Amino acid sequence: MTAFVIRRILVNIVVFILIGIGVFLLVRAAPGDPVRMMIRPEDLQEGSEAFIQARREELGLNDPVLVQYGRWFLDAITGNLGDSFVNRQPVSGLLLERLGPTVLLMSTALAISLLIAIPLGTVAAVRRNTSVDYAAAALSLGVISVPSFFLGIVAIYIFSLQLGWLPSSGMSTPGGGGGTDVLQHLIMPAAILGLASAGPLTRYVRGSLIDELSADYVRTAEAKGAAPGRVVTRHALRNSLIPLITIIMINIPQMLAGAVVLEQVFAWPGMGQLAVRAVNAQDYPVIVGFALYVAALVLICNLLADLAYAAVDPRVKVT
């Protein structure tokens, strides 16, 4: 297993470098100029051009792209992803302080989506083609169809403005704090993000469980005298959740995309918010750094998925 992990990490490093090249070249191929983006159009005047050129020279933007990449790569392998064009702070530091909130938001959302999808999908599968099943299907379709930013705005309107139960933005109350405070800020964005991925996940759980319920070993369990609840939870469900690992892992980048939007809506101080700002300002080093963090997250999740497979399915051996 150690050999497997090492081999996978080596492969992932290659993938990681290729992603770095791709993103680095793509952001520079996009139209626009990061230096001009820093200056308000009405402030442009005689002499601005010389200033812009001086800044471009200073940031190394006038060098050939490959030279820029080589310089960036040599720094990057030492862990230095460069400084933000906008506020001159190191990119790694900016991203690291925002990694925590994003991971907190996403893991809570994932937990919520599993807590909804597994029981709901199970009930829908066991009571298939009944009103319960149709209600679950309608709910799934509903949360898939309604964009999460809209749900976010509606939730803020109801729970923050009308009922005043939950704070509408940020991660903690200035001056206040503590676990419960963060939790209160976390509930809405995490629930909405979780709900969005619970929709498709419920359908997968249902489908997968229906397949397993017609398996021979389920009939064996019934023939042994196991009660229906036990047949579902102890036998069929365990098998039906195995393919779900893949679905969840495929879902994670999508969830991150959802998090980027919701972080804007709820002013959640995560990486997504930073990334949106960086894209608006064409802050190349931050965009590339963000892309690399996301890539690392996805690659790590894939590795974990493979290890999880081996852990839950005795037939799978990682070698």
Next chain:
Amino acid sequence: MTLDTTEPLLVVDDLAVEFRTDEGVVKAVDGAAFTIDRGEIVGVVGESGSGKSVTAMSILGLVKSGRRVRGSIRFRGRDLGTLPAKELRAIRGAEIAMIFQDPMTALNPVVTIGRQIVEALRLHDKKMSKSAARDRAIELLALVGMPDAAARFRQYPHEFSGGMRQRAMIAMAIANGPSLLIADEPTTALDVTIQAQVLDLLKVAQQETQAATLLITHDLGVVAELADRVVVMYAGRVVEQGDVTTVFTTPRHPYTVGLLESLPRLDRDVDELHPIPGSPPSLLSPPPGCPFHPRCPLARDNCRTDRPELRVVGNGTAVHRTACHYAEELAAVPTEVTG
């Protein structure tokens, strides 16, 4: 109902099971009737689609999409079809246990063999401790000829060969000392060399538990080797039944004769096999009268209209029944089938 000692252990009476499909209603079982006495081995034979497996599954109420439209299945005087679900579950795996056809798929792939046997034990004996169940399960594995049973206890089904899995299935089936074992094609999915071992094991299990055994198979050799009595099914009906020797030496239904003639024989110099012409009837629209008449060499006009009922034939020394209008015209087929 009180326990009736004069009634056989299991009575299947005029059982009819239907499946609704897009093409129409499939009459998988259409008036099957037979009995099993305590400790007796009864073989049910027939082609695919003859209704033998559905009949077997019906006993424990395991036919999911099918619907019982007629008849009853009485076990120790109790009608299994009208029992509340909870009482039926108390019988499943305890008094009546099943061995399924394909041991590759009949065991849960993510649960160890040991835990699956322990589950069978503890479902019916809530007071049994985990360690006692474990010891008993290892004992059972050893009983069915599993080498190194204690180590095998901890392994998963995929670590077992097909024959070993069927042994584990048998261990699970006899775990609670059932009085009726239903084996649905227990050797069909196995290699020929393993089949003989599993058959021997079934014999051992039967002797060990003194359980009556309902052996579903399409293999007449298996029936000849194991069974006391044989029930021949065709198109969802019982066409002939009686003790194995009588039925196989003096078959009184042209379908049984056809089955026997289509077998390769070791004791006779046979140049060619004689398959039964035609194919089994569609269960969506079974032919009127005798279901076998389109393939029957003896068929006459009344076979096409009058459905023959089971009736006693032969000299009366053993109860031998057949559902054929012209049973008496059949010449005896000499010698018995070898296994």
